[in-house]
Amino acid sequence: MFRFIGRRLLVAIPTLFLVITAAFFMMRAAPGSPFDLDRKLSPEIEANVLAKYGMDKPLGQQYADYIGGVVRGDLGPSLKYKDKAVLDILKENYAVSLRLGLSAILIASIMGVSLGVMAALRQNRATDYWVMTVAVLGVCIPTFVTAPLLVLLIASKLGWLPTAGWNDGALANMILPITVLALPQIAIISRLTRAGMIEVLHSNYVRTARAKGLPEHRIVGKHALRAAILPLVSYLGPACAGLITGSLVVEKIFNLPGLGKFFVISALQRDYTVVMGMVIFYAALILVLNLIADLLYAVLDPRVRLV
């Protein structure tokens, strides 16, 4: 198992390197610079500013410097936010995104698995159809539709919840963003669980468990569920990517102080270092989550051996 982790980390490093390289040169190829203002800077001042951030050197040299910095754990200063290091921006803002993302995935897992199991146990009956209809809707209605519609209905018209803002993470401010993030995941998870459950309920060992006379709740809850939720574990990686994508929209609509908001703004303002820092952060996050998913898979399914 440690060899497996070691090998995966060995693959992860070149992957991250690839990400950094691609993002670095794409960002630099973009027209404009972080120091473009409405008023044109005089050439002397511009040269000074460029020199301050080492951007007067040839591009190859800058790239080498940046990689060197990353290896030492230094992501450089932000080019737009004065006196702020990229690492500080990440540290100050990741907590909001993380809290939203984790709550959403937790709620989505619980709801999705319960709905999926319910549907599977009553296959082709009314409950099943209802759950699957909701699941299809959940997949088809994108976050940037649910978010404004929910705000319009529940926050603006009914006034039950605040329309936007973070308010130091008050529960009322978190309900709508988490709901919006969780809905599509609930849909996908319930579909996966239903499919897995139906397949497992027809397998031989469940029949054996029935023949032994085990009560239904133990067959479903212990024997079947464990195998049925296996596909969910491998869904963890894509789910995380979906949450990140969703958080870009949700943080924009609800005006939350998370990381997602920074990415688009920084990319548009050509704040090279902040964009790079976020790309590295998210790429590393996805790589780690995929690794965890593979390990979990092996723990849950004894047939899988890690080599």
Next chain:
Amino acid sequence: MTGAILTPGSRKGAAAMEVAAVKGRSLWDDALRRLLRNKAAVAGMVVLGVLVVLAVVGPHVTPYAYDQINKDDVWLGPLTNGHLIGSDSLGRDLLARLLMGLRVSLAIGLVATFVSLVIGVAWGAVAGYVGGRLDEVMMRIVDILYSLPFIFFVILLMVTFGSNIILIFVAIGAVEWLTMSRIVRGQTLTLKHKEFVEAARAAGLSQGGIIGRHIVPNLLGPVVVYVTLTIPAVILAESFLSFLGLGVQPPMASLGTLIANGAQDMELAPWLLVFPSLVMVVTLMSFNFIGDGLRDAIDPKDR
């Protein structure tokens, strides 16, 4: 795409497997029969057909042009002054903009999916056929690309080269081919060793004949299913970009830009949000119903 597989022409491939049967039903006949029995899929096809006609014909017959600014018609609600579903902050007719946006979104869906289809099938088929070390390297590349936060790269692409529609096609298509290549490779690998392929080889059929008559028709099923599921994913991706202000630029419209603009003004003019959202959801749903129906029809063991 759906039309292509259901035409009699492509039935030949599958029919070759049933040479002995007198008027045997081919696989595609069976699939079509099953598809037409699926109410959701049929409904999806009908609705999608209507939407396509609206998107193609609509912008030519609306009384206003999609980018026509009418100073006197600002913020009009539905059914006023000839604006069937209202007008926006510049007095532009929402119906005209919505039909144009639908056209743009559908076009992006089709073209970007085609890009992903070409790259994915070529990549996957080569990896599957040739096998060995090349296969390993090619699929390792796919694995690595898979683990990247791709939406960031699409955003970076849009920022780098400015948003124009061609780039949106390429960027999204280039992201979506990964799954396609995996599906095609897996399918090619299993088909290569199937008994009927061996039988065809034993009967003296040429390599090209085996590929044309046996591999490709059997590859087509999963590919077609995946294509119908990719189109809505692409439409979604484009709308997502447009929502962040990186996609289609005004005065051109896509469903995503319309929803984004509608969300900004929803307190004042909820119709600007509601109608585009509705069209978006209906479009995505009909594609998903057709995709699910096709999957059940072509690969009945999954039901």
